[in-house]
Amino acid sequence: MGIRDRLRELIREAPAEAPVVEFEDDWWTWGRLHRAVETITRALDDAGVGAGARVGLVLENRPEHIAALVAVLASDRTVVTLSPLQPDARLAADVERASLPVVVGAATKLAGIVDTVTVGGVALELDQDADVSVRAGSPSAGADTAPGVAIEMLTSGTTGPPKRVRLSDRQLDESLVSSGQVAREDRLLSRAVTIAATPMVHIGGMWRVIGALSAGRRIALMAKFAVEPWVTAVERHRPKAAGLVPAGLRAVLDAGTPPARLSSLKAVTSGTTACPPDLADRFWRTYGIRVLMTYGATEFAGAVAGWTYSMHEQWWEKKAGSAGRAFGNSALRITAPDGTELATGDVGHLEVRTGQSAVGSAEWVRTSDLARIDADGFLWIEGRADDAIVRGGFKVQPAVVSAVLESHAAVREAAVAALPHERLGAVPVAGVELEPGAEMDRDALVAELVALCRHELTPYEVPAHVVVTDGLPRTPSSKVSRVDLVELVRSRIGATAGV
Incomplete structure (x- = not known):
């Protein structure tokens, strides 16, 4: 079952009283989320943008924005992420470049871009209760559609100006299956909780939220990461695993967080950027929590390599600093600038072959990273081929x-x-x-x-x-x-x- 069908199943069958998103000590139930999704979907229908339409979401870490994300995906439209971190002028330019028929966002984010949006589209204002109002405008005739594309994410790129990466339904579904983010056949929902503290507008935060929804887990959502609220969430929900970027790992350590407060955790995954091995080791020695680094990119809809718990048990002492091994649906190789495959241990351009890429599992995709692969199949990132x-x-x-x-x-x-x-x-x-x-x-x-x-x-x-x-x-x-x-x-x- 793909992510779109899975979301429709949850909207249709999840018990109305079942909790789904916790935010600022308030739980949204599936019933509340369902009503919000219906409201947003109706507003999109009334705006004249049909199936396949590209919908811009100025995406903040808030429950009503999760509702908007679900509404767009479940209605077979395409999510186009827009960063709320951008100044108004850059956000307006981003909207103009994307040629969006409709943009959904909070009033504070739409205020500076509404004139740009309404030149060729409609601005839908989303409040904290997921009520929607039309600011102004109407969609252009023959608005651009993107059939089969689940999400368009803005990335800072590697060798030039920012670009949009189109993630197809297939890519997203492959990534969810590869990482085990699927529901058990014998139950619709899980009582497990995912703590989501990274921005949904970026692939790490987006993947964490969609992965939790796909698996039927509850989501403890944070507007942004801060040590004390994050630690409190771990204490309250007692997850066995969580995610932290390297800066988050260091912040937890630097705050002197007592190990007892994190006693439920067995592992922490760490992605987005290389994690220094001494930092990962210090976290492991301090808390007894294994840090499982991952390697991926927006273009791959998530991670294509990384550490597993059993790998950490067996190999950490010898392979600390590695990015791990290729995951089951992916293959890695190192090549020279001319594309010739290099020998084991040689440093060159990292290439990935995976079903999570836009071209599928039949072709190799060159990344912007320089790396080597050792005799045991472990990946070592040695730098970047660009200057980002x-x-x-x-x-x-x-x-x-x-x-x-x-x-x-x-x-x-x-x-x-x-x-x-x-x-x-x-x-x-x-x-x-x-x-x-x-x-x-x-x-x-x-x-x-x-x-x-x-x-x-x-x-x-x-x-x-x-x-x-x-x-x-x-x-x-x-x-x-x-x-x-x-x-x-x-x-x-x-x-x-x-x-």
Whole structure:
């Protein structure tokens, strides 16, 4: 049974009084969710967008947004994720590029983009009770449809500007089956609870929510991750497994969380970005909870490799730092730039063959990662073939940040590099070279540049440090040396304002 049929089954058969989503100490039942889904579906029907239509969701971690997600998928429409983290101008540009016939979101998120939406579509305002009202507009005739596509997710990309990744029904279903996120045949619902604390607008958070729904589990939903609410949720629901990104692992450790509060957990999965082996080991030694790293990508609708509990028991001491092994429906190989397969242990481009990819299990797909595979089949990620900075699981494109900095009249050129960070993996830092003759207080300029970035960029794209220099460090070919830029930032951190 595919995810769309499964959601329809749950809406039709789940007992009305059965709890499904906990949010801020309030439980939504299946009856309440069902009513919300009906309301949203009716609003989409009234807006004139039929089966296969692409529906933009400004997706926040709230129960009514889960209802909107279910409504779109169960009615055979396509979810197009829109990030609420974006400033209004970027969100409006995203909507315009996507050519959406309808956009659904909270009033606070629609306020700055309603004029853009209503040029060729309709804006539906969703309140906290999942009541829907039409802000304005009407869908364009012959609105674009995407038959067979479950979700279009915006990714920061690897070698260029952001792009949308279309995840087909088949890909999503393959991923759910591969990871065991399916219901037992002898019961409709489970009493187990999934704690969902990562943003649904990104693949990790989306997959966690859809996986829980598919398996019939309850969802303890958090607007965003914070240590104390997360630990409290573990204490209250006593799950055997949970998910934490590396930054979350470190935050739990740094807070000095007593092991007794996490005593129900046997394993924690960790994805979105590479988890430092010493961090995973420290968590395991402190709490007796095995950290199972996973490797995947938006393009694969989830993980294609990782650790299992039994693998951790057998191999952790020898293979700490590995991303694990290929999962059963996937195969991995390492190739040279020309596509020639490399020998065991050689570093090259990682390629994946999986039913979770857009092209299916018959073709290899090259990723942006450099890696090696050892004689025991363990995958080791050695770096990236592109220059994207992964900050706590979020990708930052240096070119996007540089363009914002260079829009300031006093800046001649800007460069952005990755500064290693103990908790987040890496953070973007920037150097700016002044226009000839530009004379102003440098501390004041840094403050202006930080304010500009906060206005134009998402929070995770804002540089952690900005330094002003008479000349950016360069290689013999006159390109900016990002290695030397990082060293320059390190030498100036104590004297330079930062974020």
